[in-house]
Amino acid sequence: MTDYSRLSRLDLNLLVALDALLTERSVTRAADRLHLSQPALSASLARLRAHFNDPILARRGNAYELTPFALRLSEQTGPALEGARRVFETQASWSPADSTREFSIYGSDYGAVTVGRVVTRLAAERAPGVRFRFMLHSPSVVDDAATRLRSADAMLIPHGPMADLPFVDLWRDDWVALVSDDNAVGATLTMADLAALPFVMTYQTRSAFTSAGRQIQQLGIEPRVEVVVESFLALPAFVAGTDRVALIQRALLPRVDREGVRALPLPFDATPISNALWWHPIHERDPEHAWMRDLFVEAGTLVAAEALTA
Known part of the structure; x- marks a missing residue:
């Protein structure tokens, strides 16, 4: 069973002070942000140091830096504060x-x-x-x-x-190909075209990729990637006036600038999105x-x- 006795003795206002100190890295700026006096925030910092047994802020020359422990703590403080805010903003009846x-x-x-x-x-x-x-x-x-x-x-x-x-x-949704209006592939795209044309990819790492891009590889074609841009909306700008090809979702076609580009069906049955x-x-x-x-x-x-x- 979880032991809440230690938590019950803490002032949760310290979480607000901790978040400000970790963000601002300065007692003065953190106090200004919270509209508190510097002595009041310094007192909160002293309590935090005692609780964590860590300085939190350490002087380096004329400035303060977060300690290695405080850097790790900063990854948790924001989500914890947001979670607490959500708890107290929840309403029993809501319209x-x-x-x-x-x-x-x-x-x-x-x-x-x-x-x-x-x-x-x-x-x-x-x-x-x-x-x-x-x-x-x-x-x-x-x-x-x-x-x-x-x-x-x-x-x-x-x-x-x-x-x-x-x-x-x-x-x-499903996938279509984007090519330039003047691309020599004409009105029909083939697997040979996909093997020959350079690609604009939206994601291209081991853990981030599109399903259609991965499927092309599984069909035995290693795309020749010329550009990687992590934005689907930007794809037409990198295709127009070039011999490149890109993969885009059909539902996005009405939302992108299609000047100078055209959409073609893929030459294989792409797995739906x-x-x-x-x-x-x-x-x-x-x-x-x-x-x-x-x-x-x-x-x-x-x-x-x-x-x-x-």
């Missing part, structure tokens, strides 16, 4: 029309401008005080999703990289979070319908 909650969502620009765009439109009609913060994920964020989603509300990402977390399916919304189990019974999840499901249906006309 979307009266809410002022901000939902934070990790994902790619693909997720933000497709389903994210529709979600914000629906929310503006039903809950005008609700805000959304869309944050670009990275391979490190995805790898550490179980921790990151303790302090964020959800992650927009297709099935594949994620596991062992609650999710809801949103919509299925099964887009989903993922979250941490701590949000499971939060009525506000459940409302947000339902909104994404509704928006996914609308995005799927829109993609059919692209």
Whole structure:
């Protein structure tokens, strides 16, 4: 059984002071940020030093630096403070029309401008005080999703990289190829073309890749990667006027600048993209979070319908 006796003796205001000190790395700046006097914050720092048995801030010449222990601590303090804030902002009864909650969502620009765009439109009609913060994920964020989603509300990402977390399916999408209007491949793309043409890839590491890009490799073609850009929206700019080819989701076609480029079907049956919304189990019974999840499901249906006309 967890022993809470030590925690019960702590003043949780120290967490606020600790976060400010770790962020500002200065008692003066941290006190200004919290609108406290320097002696008051110095007293909090003394209590933190006693609790952790570590200086937290160590003088180096005319400045202060975080100790190695404090650097490790800084990775945990922000999520812990955010979690505490969420606990005390939770309401027993909640109405979307009266809410002022901000939902934070990790994902790619693909997720933000497709389903994210529709979600914000629906929310503006039903809950005008609700805000959304869309944050670009990275391979490190995805790898550490179980921790990151303790302090964020959800992650927009297709099935594949994620596991062992609650999710809801949103919509299925497929891949098409982008080539320049003047590319010599004509109206039909072949496997030989994919082997010969240089690629623009969106992700190209051992742990970060697109399903279609990986499938090309599994079919025996090693793409000749000329450009890597971690943005789906930027792909047309790196294809237009070149002999390059890129892989892009069909639902994104209405959202990108297609001047100078054209979309072609792939010469193989690409595995469909099964887009989903993922979250941490701590949000499971939060009525506000459940409302947000339902909104994404509704928006996914609308995005799927829109993609059919692209």
